[in-house]
Amino acid sequence: MAPTQTTEATLTASGLAAPERPGHPGHHGQPPVPARTARLAIFALAIGAFGIGTAEFATMGLLPYIAEGFGATITEASHAVSLYAIGVVVGAPLIAALTARMERRRLLLGLAALFVIGSIGSTLAPSLPWMLVSRFITGLPHGAFLGIGAVVASTLVAPHRRATAMARVMLGLTVANIVGVPAAAALGAQFGWRTAYGLVALIGLLTLVAVFALVPRSKPALAPSIRGELRTLKRPQVILTLVAGSIGFGGMFAVYTFISPTMTDLTGLPESAVPWVLVCYGVGMTLGSLIAGPLVDRSIERSALLGVTSLGLVLLAFAALAHVPAVAIACVLLLGIAGSLFTTALQVRLLRESGDAPSVSAAMNHAAFNFANALGAFLGAIVVDAGLGYRSPALLGTGLTVVGLAVMVLAVVTHRRARTGTAPSPGS
Secondary structure: OOOOOOOHHHHHHHOOOOOOOOOOOOHHHOOOOOHHHHHHHHHHHHHHHHHHHHHHHHHHHHHHHHHHHHOOOHHHHOHHHHHHHHHHHHHHHHHHHHOOOOOHHHHHHHHHHHHHHHHHHHHHOOOHHHHHHHHHHHHOOHHHHHHHHHHHHHHOOOHHHHHHHHHHHHHHHHHHHHHHHHHHHHHHHHHOHHHHHHHHHHHHHHHHHHHHHHOOOOOOOOOOOHHHHHHHHHOHHHHHHHHHHHHHOHHHHHHHOOHHHHHHHHOOOOHHHHHHHHHHHHHHHHHHHHHHHHHHHHOHHHHHHHHHHHHHHHHHHHHHHOOOHHHHHHHHHHHHHHHHHHHHHHHHHHHHHOOOOHHHHHHHHHHHHHHHHHHHHHHHHHHHHOOOOOOHHHHHHHHHHHHHHHHHHHHHHHHHHHOOOOOOOOOO
């Protein structure tokens, strides 16, 4: 999962909200390109975010059909979720570090092409192992495209509109969860799961064309050395933030990976209702994004603690009452809200603690949450395979959020002790 909210605190922490130096594009509030050019370029990047969001979550709604198509169990098919997430974990920091000085439009085109190759491979996969490899390839460009796309969008507008530009790119992820993922699930149910991945490949091709035609060339800013950026990963607060996200958010994915069979086998809903359940999650993410901005700007630490605690409570309620349709659907909605609050708070916190190396820190943020994706899907498959039923991923997830909460508390306490005797910083 990728963070979906960009706040002024995020931009300030990463240095992106700082005023331009004299002589640079955007000085005195003037955008470096015409407004129409910027709008079209941001739209092209949002299309890419929409495709990535659809690709990441579509598999959860298609698991029963993929398993049936390959003659595999649902837990075996769920490895497609884990392999995509591992692709993000590997690709996000590696690509960000190795391509920091590359011309950005060319890099975005290369990332979109890799996404298309992986999506076509998923569509045509002759066996489950080929499918898993294709999913891994599809995940590789995920974090780098979103991170670089957001930065490119911010350079196309005047400084005071950078937050809006970045948020509009990330809006593609939110729309994907409301429209793209449910549409893919419905398409897969009606015409076969390969059709859904074919749709994702088409979105990727559209992204390629749109980025080529609408995004202007841009030179990267002078980047620090790879070694210099990676040094930020040794900072205790950066490590604790990444660990809290990697474990604490795994609980949500333990449930969401198996949402389709849970809703049909445990809750008792018909298969035709699953896309609408996925819509509820997307709506929850959107509401959470709207709520998270003001809360995180007021207090990063309290928002992170509230987010992970809320996740745990909702997962516990889901485990106890998932057999009640209204409650189960409400819990899915609340998971989206709590998840957005937690991810936004951790995103801003990470950028605050590593503002001198925003490229790698942003990439590691994507990697951390997709590690949570892989961890939740993997452990969820284990408990389901053990015959513990579809309540067990939620109980497992509750345990993961407790661990994430403990790490978050440790991070907050050590941060406050380090600030003892200093003036409180904004948003802390």
